[in-house]
Amino acid sequence: MPRTLVIIPALNEEDALPVVLRDLARSVPDHDVLVVDDGSVDGTADAARSGGARVAQLPFHLGIGGGLRTGFRYAVDQGYERAVQFDADGQHDPAEIASLFALLDSGSDLAIGSRFAASERSYRIGHVRSAAMRFLRLAFQVLSGQSFTDTSSGFRAFSRPMLEFFSHNYPVEYMDSVEALLLACYAGFTVTETKVTMRERQAGAPSTRSVRLIYSYLRLLIVMTSSASLRSRARRMAV
Amino acid sequence: MSTRAHVLVLAITVFNLIVILRLVRRRELRAKYSILWVSIGALLVAMAASPRLLDRISLTLGIIYPPATFFLGAITLLFLISIHFSWELSRLEERTRTLAEEVALLRLKLEEAQRHQPAEEKSNEPAP
Numbered sequence: 001m002p003r004t005l006v007i008i009p010a011l012n013e014e015d016a017l018p019v020v021l022r023d024l025a026r027s028v029p030d031h032d033v034l035v036v037d038d039g040s041v042d043g044t045a046d047a048a049r050s051g052g053a054r055v056a057q058l059p060f061h062l063g064i065g066g067g068l069r070t071g072f073r074y075a076v077d078q079g080y081e082r083a084v085q086f087d088a089d090g091q092h093d094p095a096e097i098a099s100l101f102a103l104l105d106s107g108s109d110l111a112i113g114s115r116f117a118a119s120e121r122s123y124r125i126g127h128v129r130s131a132a133m134r135f136l137r138l139a140f141q142v143l144s145g146q147s148f149t150d151t152s153s154g155f156r157a158f159s160r161p162m163l164e165f166f167s168h169n170y171p172v173e174y175m176d177s178v179e180a181l182l183l184a185c186y187a188g189f190t191v192t193e194t195k196v197t198m199r200e201r202q203a204g205a206p207s208t209r210s211v212r213l214i215y216s217y218l219r220l221l222i223v224m225t226s227s228a229s230l231r232s233r234a235r236r237m238a239v
Numbered sequence: 240m241s242t243r244a245h246v247l248v249l250a251i252t253v254f255n256l257i258v259i260l261r262l263v264r265r266r267e268l269r270a271k272y273s274i275l276w277v278s279i280g281a282l283l284v285a286m287a288a289s290p291r292l293l294d295r296i297s298l299t300l301g302i303i304y305p306p307a308t309f310f311l312g313a314i315t316l317l318f319l320i321s322i323h324f325s326w327e328l329s330r331l332e333e334r335t336r337t338l339a340e341e342v343a344l345l346r347l348k349l350e351e352a353q354r355h356q357p358a359e360e361k362s363n364e365p366a367p
Contacts, residue, residue: 058340
């Protein structure tokens with residue numbers, strides 16, 4: 001049985017999934033794919049099944065965090081040694097997974113594929129979003145004492161201990177990736193990042209609108225400012 | 240307070256108490272909430288029945304305008320109750336989420352089991 005699980009949270013991605021699954025099968029040796037269908041209303045589950053993936057269908061929409069936690073639970077339950085979180089819309093390059101796994105092999109628990117670690121700007125975003133992300137990075141540095149170029153990347157690889165931790169405690173609200181990163185740092189896991197290049201999305205539209213983004217940043221700010229309790233929570237959970 | 244207003248307040252609180260007791264009797268309200276609401280109802284009836292009570296409490300607390308004591312108590316209580324409900328709602332949402340995740344994984348396991356042993360399953364079925 002393969003030791004590696006690729007977790008793909010998907011919401012209405014029937015157009016992009018076949019290509020993504022085909023690319024994955026080509027470039028990553030020896031792995032299983034779990035598509036977590038987060039309450040899609042199109043043929044996402046069928047597209048995933050005919051692409052050779054296992055499909056966990058959530059009865060209703062939970063958001064990316066809920067989908068991921070489902071994946072982590074499955075990975076822990078089925079005895080996988082490591083897992084990678086992968087986008088359903090084709091933005092991530094499967095060839096980059098190897099460099100994430102290289103970080104895990106050298107002792108990391110959480111390996112982040114950063115869109116910004118590169119000196120050249122490979123990933124273009126708007127001014128507002130870019131400023132918000134800079135702010136986030138700064139706040140993160142102050143709170144955790146660690147510095148990452150991309151705190152909200154959705155391209156990550158997880159070691160077995162990290163999977164066990166997140167299968168219980170993965171944050172379920174939007175912007176889960178930043179909160180998860182904080183939890184991992186507070187709980188004392190080794191987190192490293194490497195540069196990845198992003199591709200154009202295969203199909204579908206970006207899932208964020210500006211009003212929602214503002215709300216999410218506000219929520220995140222509250223979560224981060226209550227970091228003292230977060231820290232103790234993470235310690236408690238790690239025991 | 241005029242006699243008419245007095246009777247009105249008493250009628251409202253008694254009506255509230257009856258509604259709560261009916262809900263409890265029909266088991267539509269969990270015991271922990273019924274205790275909360277019944278004691279609040281009892282407190283309201285006591286206050287409505289004897290306005291002197293409120294005056295005396297206000298005097299002890301140093302509040303000059305007795306109705307202010309009532310509103311202060313009511314607002315504090317309602318505030319605490321809404322916070323409690325938010326907490327309870329968060330907890331319920333977390334449990335619903337976890338259940339949804341479990342359902343998805345169980346369904347996947349069931350599908351896998353059915354795919355791997357369809358022949359065996361059929362042979363296990365009793366002959367008609």
